[in-house]
Amino acid sequence: MLTFLLPAILISVFSLAFAGAGNNDDDVQKIPLLVCDQDNSKITQQTINDIDSVKMIEVIPCSFDSAIDLIKRGKRSSVLILKKGFSDSVKELKHLPWELQYDAAHLQEMGVLQSLLSRTLYTTIGKIMSKNAIIKNIDAQLPSMDSTSRSMIIAKASAGSESDNSGDDNGMQSIMKLNTVSVISAKTGNLGLVQTVAGTAVMMLLFSLTGMGGGLLDEKEQGTLKRLLYSPVHPAQILLGKMAASILVASVQLTFMFAFSAAVFHLHIADKILPLGILIFATAFACSGFGILLATFAKSRQQLQGMSTLIILSMSVIGGSMVPTFIMPQWMQDISVVSINYWSIQGFYDILWRELPIAGTFLTKVGVLLAIGVTFTLIAFRLFRKNALALD
Amino acid sequence: MIEVKNIQKSYDNIHAVKGISFTIKAGECYGLLGPNGAGKSTTINMLSTLFPPDSGEILINGLDVKESREEVKKILGVVPQEIALYSNFTAWENMLFWGGLHDIKTNDLHKKAEELLRLVGLSDRKDEKVKGYSGGMKRRINLACALLHSPKILLLDEPTVGVDPQSRNMIFELIEQLNKEGMTVIYTTHYMEEAERLCTRIGIIDSGVIVAQGTLDELKQQSEIKDVIVMECNQSPDETAIAAKLNLEVKVTDHTIYIQTANSKKDLTRCVIGCSEAGYEIQHIDIQKANLENVFLKMTGKQLRD
Numbered sequence: 001m002l003t004f005l006l007p008a009i010l011i012s013v014f015s016l017a018f019a020g021a022g023n024n025d026d027d028v029q030k031i032p033l034l035v036c037d038q039d040n041s042k043i044t045q046q047t048i049n050d051i052d053s054v055k056m057i058e059v060i061p062c063s064f065d066s067a068i069d070l071i072k073r074g075k076r077s078s079v080l081i082l083k084k085g086f087s088d089s090v091k092e093l094k095h096l097p098w099e100l101q102y103d104a105a106h107l108q109e110m111g112v113l114q115s116l117l118s119r120t121l122y123t124t125i126g127k128i129m130s131k132n133a134i135i136k137n138i139d140a141q142l143p144s145m146d147s148t149s150r151s152m153i154i155a156k157a158s159a160g161s162e163s164d165n166s167g168d169d170n171g172m173q174s175i176m177k178l179n180t181v182s183v184i185s186a187k188t189g190n191l192g193l194v195q196t197v198a199g200t201a202v203m204m205l206l207f208s209l210t211g212m213g214g215g216l217l218d219e220k221e222q223g224t225l226k227r228l229l230y231s232p233v234h235p236a237q238i239l240l241g242k243m244a245a246s247i248l249v250a251s252v253q254l255t256f257m258f259a260f261s262a263a264v265f266h267l268h269i270a271d272k273i274l275p276l277g278i279l280i281f282a283t284a285f286a287c288s289g290f291g292i293l294l295a296t297f298a299k300s301r302q303q304l305q306g307m308s309t310l311i312i313l314s315m316s317v318i319g320g321s322m323v324p325t326f327i328m329p330q331w332m333q334d335i336s337v338v339s340i341n342y343w344s345i346q347g348f349y350d351i352l353w354r355e356l357p358i359a360g361t362f363l364t365k366v367g368v369l370l371a372i373g374v375t376f377t378l379i380a381f382r383l384f385r386k387n388a389l390a391l392d
Numbered sequence: 393m394i395e396v397k398n399i400q401k402s403y404d405n406i407h408a409v410k411g412i413s414f415t416i417k418a419g420e421c422y423g424l425l426g427p428n429g430a431g432k433s434t435t436i437n438m439l440s441t442l443f444p445p446d447s448g449e450i451l452i453n454g455l456d457v458k459e460s461r462e463e464v465k466k467i468l469g470v471v472p473q474e475i476a477l478y479s480n481f482t483a484w485e486n487m488l489f490w491g492g493l494h495d496i497k498t499n500d501l502h503k504k505a506e507e508l509l510r511l512v513g514l515s516d517r518k519d520e521k522v523k524g525y526s527g528g529m530k531r532r533i534n535l536a537c538a539l540l541h542s543p544k545i546l547l548l549d550e551p552t553v554g555v556d557p558q559s560r561n562m563i564f565e566l567i568e569q570l571n572k573e574g575m576t577v578i579y580t581t582h583y584m585e586e587a588e589r590l591c592t593r594i595g596i597i598d599s600g601v602i603v604a605q606g607t608l609d610e611l612k613q614q615s616e617i618k619d620v621i622v623m624e625c626n627q628s629p630d631e632t633a634i635a636a637k638l639n640l641e642v643k644v645t646d647h648t649i650y651i652q653t654a655n656s657k658k659d660l661t662r663c664v665i666g667c668s669e670a671g672y673e674i675q676h677i678d679i680q681k682a683n684l685e686n687v688f689l690k691m692t693g694k695q696l697r698d
Contacts, residue, residue, distance in 0.1 A: 223474025227537075230440055230470040231493040232462055 034079035041087035078102035198348035199321035213295030250284035282369035289376030296383035399448030410600035423591030432580035469543030479523035491540035528559025584684035619656035
């Protein structure tokens, strides 16, 4: 199974994430773009419609506060704000008050988006502004021109600018320049570091805790588990004891990994000790439950090793340990939630990248991890009684 | 003290125990004798509360093993068939660990551990790791760990498998001593000499059923197995004449007389005299005692050990 199935799974996941494999040639992955219209004018409405008609962009109208909240929580990557006075600026040929605020984790995507937006607006708003500029120039330079000649010149000049779709006018370009602002401050290298540390830490933890859970199988093979069951110790106490040891080791292991990263790679954790501690415990609990559950499923160490390698690597790939989930196709991001890695890594993102407060979305992730731990532990209890007492 | 009433146990489509009943009085040493796969370990596991019987009842000192598991565990000591010790611990550490599970005060536990180590002859090696012990030494510690909480009843599941004669003898002596002091013992084995030496009563178990039980003499009577006096003579004896003279069941093959008797000790002298008076010179005498192996073979049609 490991020889064939595991490589197939890994190739599939990486291909889907990086190469867009499985998509038809006609399928275009749309970039969701929140749009906040603060001007509420015909021109801004027209602008929004023009952007929405672009194949690669999916416009989602949103208020400013909601948009920023969504970006900070990692739900969306960007918002285009058409500020008050946008239509006036178009008419008066002033610098356009529009801004693209984004999550610096999605730099590549922003590059594409910026290019698309600029191109779209040059061909729409740009034409309007060019026409207005021509009218203004004529009125300024030739105030006494008769209206027929004036209309003819304007029509010819407008037709000329219409045929020129690039809108390649240095003056227009500077007026129409799109401001870009990172909502989450892009501390150079920090996101990559957070991804590396969190992703690796959780994956390694799963492997080591599964190994610890295998201690239960060793006890069964040695006969000491039987002796434990002969003693007044309740089976639940045996399992809880193993869990407690796992949680302790896991917490120490995770703490070490983050401390190491802080010391060597300057990962900024000094003012985030409390949320980090909470998340470390929740992750340790969930992973320990997983390790114990697998150990109660397996009948031998060898079986446990095979099972755990397959499951952990699959979970790690899907959950974002090796590849950030935000570069995966949407459907893959949707299924990544089945992985422990996903909840833990997103939690570490919330603390170390998005710097969100403890209350709210961060606690949700902690809650999910704790729920996973509890669920796995309860199932393990049921299986433990059945399998531990199974006659050989 | 122990009442087992028609217990049954199945697993994985194997009907391991098919309705076993026996009673053991306080202070008795009861043996469960049978070949591998007979259901001995399964029976011990049910008695030790490891898992309940599918049907039937087990009462230990009036306590139902299903309903009063924790109380039953306090009075039971179990010596498992496996050497259930942590090989990276020393003997002393193993004793303290296993004893510590029984809620024994530290001082008392230490005293008991020292006493038991002395009894099993391993006091001077208590600080060595168990993985360095011989099989026999491990078996002795295995037994000692089951005695730390001074149980009233001791269950031993083939405790001498793979053990050297010295260790084996030490284990036997310890069991005999414990039984003499009033401990009730249940001993499973497939070695008839162990059952004959240690047990006051024996249950012969085969294919999940007790085919016979009682003292050794009772089992011999039940199976009608007798001792055989074998005498080699200088000539081929007259079978009928000898049988009539001795009034015993006699068979002659070549120059050898086989005489079946319920009590070879009592009948040996008159058999020798009888044959001599009949004019036969006896060149060799042997006594084949009725043993559990014969009893088992008679009752089940199988050898006790393959």
